[in-house]
Amino acid sequence: MVTTVATRAFAAQSPTSPLGPHTIERREPGPHDVKIDILYCGVCHSDLHTARGEWEGTKYPCVPGHEIVGKVVAVGAHVGRYKVGDRVGVGCLVDSCRECESCKADLEQYCYNGNVGTYNSRDKHLGGYTFGGYSASITVDEHFVLTIPDNLPLDAAAPLLCAGITLYSPLVHWHAGPGKKVGIVGLGGLGHMGVKIAHALGAHVTMITTTPAKAEDARKLGADAVLISTDKAAMKVAEKSLDLIMNTVSATHDYNAYNRLLRVDGAHVLLGVPPTDMPAPAVGRMLGNRLTLAGSTIGGIKETQEMLDFCAKHGIVCDIETIRMDQINEAYERMLRSDVKYRFVIDMATLKAA
Numbered sequence: 357m358v359t360t361v362a363t364r365a366f367a368a369q370s371p372t373s374p375l376g377p378h379t380i381e382r383r384e385p386g387p388h389d390v391k392i393d394i395l396y397c398g399v400c401h402s403d404l405h406t407a408r409g410e411w412e413g414t415k416y417p418c419v420p421g422h423e424i425v426g427k428v429v430a431v432g433a434h435v436g437r438y439k440v441g442d443r444v445g446v447g448c449l450v451d452s453c454r455e456c457e458s459c460k461a462d463l464e465q466y467c468y469n470g471n472v473g474t475y476n477s478r479d480k481h482l483g484g485y486t487f488g489g490y491s492a493s494i495t496v497d498e499h500f501v502l503t504i505p506d507n508l509p510l511d512a513a514a515p516l517l518c519a520g521i522t523l524y525s526p527l528v529h530w531h532a533g534p535g536k537k538v539g540i541v542g543l544g545g546l547g548h549m550g551v552k553i554a555h556a557l558g559a560h561v562t563m564i565t566t567t568p569a570k571a572e573d574a575r576k577l578g579a580d581a582v583l584i585s586t587d588k589a590a591m592k593v594a595e596k597s598l599d600l601i602m603n604t605v606s607a608t609h610d611y612n613a614y615n616r617l618l619r620v621d622g623a624h625v626l627l628g629v630p631p632t633d634m635p636a637p638a639v640g641r642m643l644g645n646r647l648t649l650a651g652s653t654i655g656g657i658k659e660t661q662e663m664l665d666f667c668a669k670h671g672i673v674c675d676i677e678t679i680r681m682d683q684i685n686e687a688y689e690r691m692l693r694s695d696v697k698y699r700f701v702i703d704m705a706t707l708k709a710a
């Protein structure tokens with residue numbers, strides 16, 4: 357019998373209702389669980405897509421949030437890696453089957469039996485479905501808990517748990533590094549981490565943005581070049597100049613515009629998840645240049661810890677704007693207008709008063 361505790365949270369009750377106060381049940385720690393008081397939670401565009409039902413399958417009430425950092429307040433009897441007081445994080449995953457080929461290869465995000473997302477996934481412990489980090493606390497199996505290195509501030513480290521790993525994993529997989537020209541499409545939460553991490557890996561980085569006003573910031577973040585994707589002449593000049601593209605666009609768009617920027621053997625990695633699928637890209641360009649159109653999602657737990665340690669070593673954190681819990685609906689509107697530099701992070705101490 358699992359005991360639960362009523363826990364304060366913020367939830368969307370329907371695709372069209374603003375998020376507001378809500379109470380959820382959290383399980384008390386089992387033998388392998390860690391209970392975490394949540395101090396900060398980043399705001400990912402996936403939270404908005406899910407809360408508003410833009411992807412199929414949102415269950416309501418929906419408590420988003422998968423860029424979670426906090427302090428351990430209780431541990432189960434068999435927990436070995438964490439103790440009360442530790443600074444920890446939880447990203448997009450809270451469980452997986454742990455037995456399939458992917459899980460055994462530390463690729464829990466690609467679990468053949470379906471990973472358990474931090475929110476809106478089947479809850480193995482309580483039945484029902486999982487609730488995310490817009491809440492006072494969370495209980496997670498220690499395997500899915502990360503250590504936040506001491507030199508990283510908790511608030512600015514929170515978005516590393518999704519935005520950071522979502523860029524780190526494909527950049528490493530596709531060998532971004534010295535001698536490689538990497539384009540990052542979209543300067544939002546994911547994109548700004550892409551610029552910082554690709555730069556730290558030693559690649560030449562081009563920021564590809566629809567927003568000319570972001571050019572100066574892009575350079576400060578580490579971009580060597582900036583390409584305004586609405587500038588047709590500049591896009592023409594940049595044709596066949598890049599080896600690798602990380603596409604973080606959250607809205608429906610045309611893949612072909614970016615494929616034209618790739619050299620022979622270039623790869624275009626899709627990371628954004630627009631609400632509607634786009635038409636397949638032009639075949640002639642793909643085969644005429646031996647291009648790869650690829651996809652990638654977050655990263656496994658081992659790689660997420662590796663990313664946190666890499667960021668600690670290189671002094672990389674996110675550029676954040678801290679908000680109160682009751683500002684979340686306004687923050688979603690601003691995110692849609694690309695009006696955030698470059699990630700909102702909720703100060704969860706403000707949940708009590710919200």
Ligand code: NAP
Nearest residue numbers: 401402542543544545546565566567606607628629653654
């Ligand atoms: P975000 O902060 O809102 O950034 C998205 C950026 O896309 C915007 O800042 C904007 O950059 C660009 N953009 C928006 N509309 C565009 C359009 N019509 N054409 C071209 N560019 C456009 O969002 P995010 O949190 O980084 O998330 C981005 C996407 O990745 C979302 O769909 C999210 O669900 C998805 N995601 C995927 C994973 C994964 O594992 N694969 C993980 C997390 C999030 P500019 O102003 O610079 O053009």
Ligand code: ZN
Nearest residue numbers: 400402518519
């Ligand atoms: Zn996310």
Ligand code: ZN
Nearest residue numbers: 453456459467
């Ligand atoms: Zn598995």
